[in-house]
Structures are given as C-alpha cells and as structure tokens.
Amino acid sequence: QVQLVESGGGLVQAGGSLRLSCAASGNIFNRNALGWYRQAPEKQREWVATRTLSGIPNYADAVKGRFTISSDNAKNTMFLQMDRLKPEDTGIYYCTIYNPLGRPVLWGQGTQVTVSS
Numbered sequence: 001q002v003q004l005v006e007s008g009g010g011l012v013q014a015g016g017s018l019r020l021s022c023a024a025s026g027n028i029f030n031r032n033a034l035g036w037y038r039q040a041p042e043k044q045r046e047w048v049a050t051r052t053l054s055g056i057p058n059y060a061d062a063v064k065g066r067f068t069i070s071s072d073n074a075k076n077t078m079f080l081q082m083d084r085l086k087p088e089d090t091g092i093y094y095c096t097i098y099n100p101l102g103r104p105v106l107w108g109q110g111t112q113v114t115v116s117s
Contacts, residue, residue: 003024006022006093006111014117026076028076033102080095092111
C-alpha cells in the first residue's frame with residue numbers, strides 16, 4: 001500500500017519560510033489531485049491547498065499569496081513552500097491525495113510547524 005511521509009516542519013520566526021515535503025512510496029502524484037491540510041491545537045483539520053490533476057493550484061484565503069503547492073512527479077514528492085509565515089500558521093501539516101470524487105483518501109503522519117511571534 002502506498003504511504004505518504006511528510007518532512008520539513010520546524011520552528012521559525014514570523015516572517016520566515018519553510019518548505020514541507022511529502023514523499024510517496026509509489027508513483028501516484030501524476031494520477032491524483034494533491035493537497036495539504038493543517039490542524040492547529042484544539043481546532044479541526046482545515047484545508048490549505050490543492051493542486052488538481054491538470055496542475056491548477058487552489059489555496060485557502062488564509063494562505064493565498066504566501067504558500068505554493070508543487071510536485072516533482074519523477075521523485076514522487078510534493079511540496080508546500082510557505083513564505084511570510086504567521087503565528088496563526090502554527091499546526092500539524094498533512095499531505096493527502098484525492099480520489100476521483102474529490103475526497104482525500106490517503107494521509108501522511110503529519111509534520112509540526114511552529115511560528116513564533
């Protein structure tokens with residue numbers, strides 16, 4: 001079974017940048033839409049970004065203009081470039097792939113992002 005493994009999280013000051021990676025154990029990124037979600041402490045998991053199968057990115061309003069979703073399909077890896085980070089970006093970040101119905105069906109274990117003020 002394909003697995004997703006996130007990495008790249010850490011502690012950063014407000015205004016800084018981080019680049020999250022999500023490695024897949026199989027060749028799936030060119031066959032599925034991709035996404036990132038996050039979960040802040042004591043809050044529900046929320047959608048952050050999606051890239052459709054045709055390559056069109058979409059972002060939550062809270063991160064639009066600051067985050068960029070991308071992938072290197074040859075390396076079975078997807079990324080989330082996060083710039084101008086804010087304390088409210090703090091949380092556990094999860095990568096996912098979507099089924100043809102647009103539902104996330106596979107999750108990584110998450111990577112912690114902490115933005116200090």
